[in-house]
Amino acid sequence: MALIPVSEALERVIAKAGPLPPETVPLAAAHGRVLAADLTALRTQPPADVSAMDGYAVRAADIAAAPVDLKITGEVAAGRPFAGSVHPGEAVRIFTGGVVPPGADTIVVQEHTQREDDRVRVEKATPVNKHIRRAGLDFRTGDVLLPRGRLLTGRDVTLAAATNNATLPVARRAKVAAFATGDELVMPGSEPKPGQIVYSNGYAIAALARSEGAEIVDLGIVPDRIEDTIAAIRRARASGADVLVTTGGASVGEYDLVHKAFAAEGLTLSFWKVALRPGRPLMHGLLGGMHVLGLPGNPVSAFVCAFLFLLPLLRRLAGRADLIPETESAELGIGLSANDERADYLRATLAPGPHGIPVATPLPLQDSSLMHALAKADCLVIREPFEPARRAGEACRILKLPL
Numbered sequence: 001m002a003l004i005p006v007s008e009a010l011e012r013v014i015a016k017a018g019p020l021p022p023e024t025v026p027l028a029a030a031h032g033r034v035l036a037a038d039l040t041a042l043r044t045q046p047p048a049d050v051s052a053m054d055g056y057a058v059r060a061a062d063i064a065a066a067p068v069d070l071k072i073t074g075e076v077a078a079g080r081p082f083a084g085s086v087h088p089g090e091a092v093r094i095f096t097g098g099v100v101p102p103g104a105d106t107i108v109v110q111e112h113t114q115r116e117d118d119r120v121r122v123e124k125a126t127p128v129n130k131h132i133r134r135a136g137l138d139f140r141t142g143d144v145l146l147p148r149g150r151l152l153t154g155r156d157v158t159l160a161a162a163t164n165n166a167t168l169p170v171a172r173r174a175k176v177a178a179f180a181t182g183d184e185l186v187m188p189g190s191e192p193k194p195g196q197i198v199y200s201n202g203y204a205i206a207a208l209a210r211s212e213g214a215e216i217v218d219l220g221i222v223p224d225r226i227e228d229t230i231a232a233i234r235r236a237r238a239s240g241a242d243v244l245v246t247t248g249g250a251s252v253g254e255y256d257l258v259h260k261a262f263a264a265e266g267l268t269l270s271f272w273k274v275a276l277r278p279g280r281p282l283m284h285g286l287l288g289g290m291h292v293l294g295l296p297g298n299p300v301s302a303f304v305c306a307f308l309f310l311l312p313l314l315r316r317l318a319g320r321a322d323l324i325p326e327t328e329s330a331e332l333g334i335g336l337s338a339n340d341e342r343a344d345y346l347r348a349t350l351a352p353g354p355h356g357i358p359v360a361t362p363l364p365l366q367d368s369s370l371m372h373a374l375a376k377a378d379c380l381v382i383r384e385p386f387e388p389a390r391r392a393g394e395a396c397r398i399l400k401l402p403l
Contacts, residue, residue: 005385008271027160041143050098055112063122063124077097077098150320178246181249182222183223204302205302242291247297275385278304279296293305300347300370330396331357335389
């Protein structure tokens with residue numbers, strides 16, 4: 001199968017995915033979830049005209065020639081409206097959030113008054129509507145306030161609570177199963193024998209998936225035997241995984257058995273090999289209703305591929321509107337030679353630039369096995385296929401890496 005461009009590969013991944021079924025959760029569990037339907041206000045806020053200040057509710061016409069003395073006929077506090085009305089020559093003591101009584105059309109702040117017993121001297125005229133929050137200033141019943149597909153922030157949940165929505169419809173969390181293949185892999189904390197490598201890929205993949213609200217099913221390390229690989233694939237399907245992510249074994253070596261195992265299980269292959277550096281041996285397909293991403297074994301390749309393809313897939317399954325992380329502008333900190341036929345995603349650091357644009361400096365070593373360089377990087381500098389040589393200071397596009 002020929003190499004395909006990154007953009008085409010991403011289109012194929014997204015095209016084969018759709019939003020997962022919605023579920024209803026209480027507000028306390030809604031933060032970080034994706035809204036499955038438009039959020040509609042169930043009440044008007046404020047529900048009535050209310051005072052924005054502590055002071056006195058009066059008629060503006062009565063205080064136009066201030067200073068004037070008015071008779072205090074009552075008091076209003078939040079949640080305790082005044083039963084009567086404000087008549088000419090009268091004032092009602094009011095506190096912030098209190099309902100403006102009928103007849104009053106302005107609020108005099110208490111700093112502009114002097115009270116003595118049941119009378120108040122208003123020392124400064126106040127225009128009509130001053131310090132009054134009109135009914136519906138924030139929102140009204142039936143207003144659509146948040147769109148479907150929005151990743152809910154704490155501010156959004158606060159808004160939902162104010163609209164009197166006690167529960168929210170959200171997309172079901174995607175379930176991501178993952179395993180790594182390789183006889184050479186051992187778990188962190190082990191004592192590696194000659195030729196063995198400490199397993200690390202799964203931790204980054206799990207972190208990326210959890211950052212998108214997914215649940216993780218860790219299937220561990222699978223030996224380089226086709227029967228073990230097939231058994232791991234079947235465990236992923238039995239777990240109800242929406243996505244299976246594998247690392248390693250996706251190339252064409254004698255011990256690269258993932259592709260063969262998936263073919264034996266009936267995988268509908270979407271693509272295998274992308275014009276991408278790092279990450280050429282990237283596989284995608286469908287196994288029944290389960291999406292499959294076969295990532296390279298090298299740690300940097302696995303991370304970059306997960307960042308470029310797994311995150312948009314999970315966002316699509318969640319019904320999010322913003323599927324693909326946005327690129328940003330930067331200036332190159334060093335010159336770069338001409339690129340070849342593969343899109344290149346260079347690990348780079350970011351620093352403030354003299355022109356208000358950040359400076360992205362690719363790290364000197366870009367080998368796909370170098371985890372120290374990946375941890376040090378702040379972003380990926382994107383280089384298109386056959387891009388000509390670039391000088392330091394020229395514009396470039398970057399993808400900031402997640403924290």
